[in-house]
Amino acid sequence: MLSQIQTETPPEDLAALAETHYFAANPPPKDLEKHVALARDFINFHSAAKRRLVLVTSGGTTVPLEKQTVRFIDNFSAGTRGATSAEYFLEAGYAVIFLHRQFSLLPFSRHYSHATDCFLDFLREGPDGSVVARDEDAARMLHVLRKYRNARDRNTLLVLPFVSISDYLHELRSVAQLMQPLGPSGLLYLAAAVSDFFVPPERMSEHKIQSTDVAEAFKKSKNARAQKTTEDEETFDNFDSSPAVPRSKSLVIDLDPVPKFLKNLVEGWSPQGMIVSFKLETDPEILVHKAKYSLDRYQHHLVIGNLLATRKWEVVFVSPLSPDRWIRIPNPAESHASTAAVEKDEPVDPKSLPDGEPDTEIESxxxxxxxxxxxxxIQTVEAKNKA
Structure with a gap:
């Protein structure tokens, strides 16, 4: 039905149509009203203080396969880019709304969230049974703690969680609309790894998707034979290599594309805010092309392109009316190279980079x-408004 309407609708109305259809069909997260209230108070507080405010989105978005979700599709994002960026925005004087995937990395606590940096490894028991930081780690922990407490005490960080792609889009739309009174002082830094596909609610299973037909057979015929089949299946579930019943069914998932709401964001949700999106690719030959295509299609303000293999070493800024700008951490192996070679206008070869991560965070x-x-x-918009 929607596809038929789309063919009969002028192109300029398609974005609004997709928005109406998607948000009507996909229910909002249960905490949306609570989050909206928190965001409204936070935005009003910093608007009165004439402080710049940035919405940082971070982490991956899940795609549920069932309404009572047991299984879902996910991506690799842990929220490193978003959580790290939020800290540097705070240092730059911004107030930050951090819209993040639940249980992904958070600003400040990210320093002690990985298995290789478990915070317990930084602690020891004091002589009186107290818990204290190890001497060699105390200075670093104190530095992070002070920055965290400063953000808390000055009320410059608001943390809002989401889980699914639907949750994310509802939250993004609501917060972006609340930011409209900020005008150009509002910045939207969209670092979340947003799913490209989803299962529409009308095609989603109510309960856990079953791997065999046993449950269905049991519902249809609650007799001894069905009970026996269930027992046989339990044997198979315990790795019987010669089951009396067929092996697990294959699972074919029919996914729809998630509507691209960046145009709605640019033209309707936050028409005066500066909008920054990210483009992650694995093929260096298409990275800049895809970034420019996105910029041309959605008419926003900046695309930050990065490659999976080198994303912690370099990114490229693609913006309208400006030459592409590579931002990269110098390769220690090329410290002797000329400045022109270090600032080449093409991706670095991942094989040329040293093992491990750089000493400098590229978000800095x-x-x-x-x-x-x-x-x-901001200066450009203000000049236009005065003209």
């Missing part, structure tokens, strides 16, 4: 560059 370079563009954007 990204955020000042974004802040610089945001300042220019």
């Amino acid at each position: 370079l990204i955020i000042p560059a974004v802040q610089e563009l945001h300042t220019k954007y």
Whole structure:
């Protein structure tokens, strides 16, 4: 039905149609009203203080396969880019709404969230039975703690969770609309790894998807034979290599594309805010092309392109009316190379990079560059408004 309407609708109305259909068909998260109230108070507080505010989205979005979700599709994102960026935005003087995938990395606590950096490894028992930081780690922990307490005490960080792609889009739309009074002082930094496909609710199973037909047979015929089949299946579930019943069914998932709401964001949800999106690719030959295509299609303000293999070493800024700008951490192996070679306008070869992660967080370079563009954007909008 929707596809038929789309063929009969002018192109300029398709974005609004997709928005209406999607949000009507996909229910909002149960905590949306609570989150909206928190965000409204937070935005009003910082708007009165004339402080710049950024919405940072972070982490992956799940795609549930059942309404009572047991199984879902996910991606690899742990929220590292978003959580790290949020810290540097706070250092730059922004208030931050951190819209993140539940249980993904958070600002400040991210330093002690990985298995390789378990916070218990940084602690020891004091002589009086107290818990204290190890001497060699105390200075670093104190530095992070002070930044965290500063954000808490100044009320400059609001943390809001989401889980599914539907949750994310409801939250994004609501918070973006609340940011409209901020005008160009509002910044939307969309670092979340958003799912491209989803299962529409009308095609979603109410209960857990079964791997065999046993449950269905049991419902249809509650007799001894059905009971025996269930017992046989239990044997198979315990790795019987010669089951009396067929092996598990294959699962074919029919996914629909998630509507691209970036145009709605640019034109309706936050028409004056500066909007930054990310483009992650694995093929270096298409990275800049895809970033420029996105910028041209949605008419927002900046695409930050990065490659999976080198995303912690370099990114490329693609923005309208500006040359592409590579931001990268110098490769220690090329410290002797000329400046021109280090600043080449093409992706680095992952094989040329040293093992492990760089000593510098690339977000420490990204955020000042974004802040610089945001300042220019505010000046441009204000000049237009005065003209």
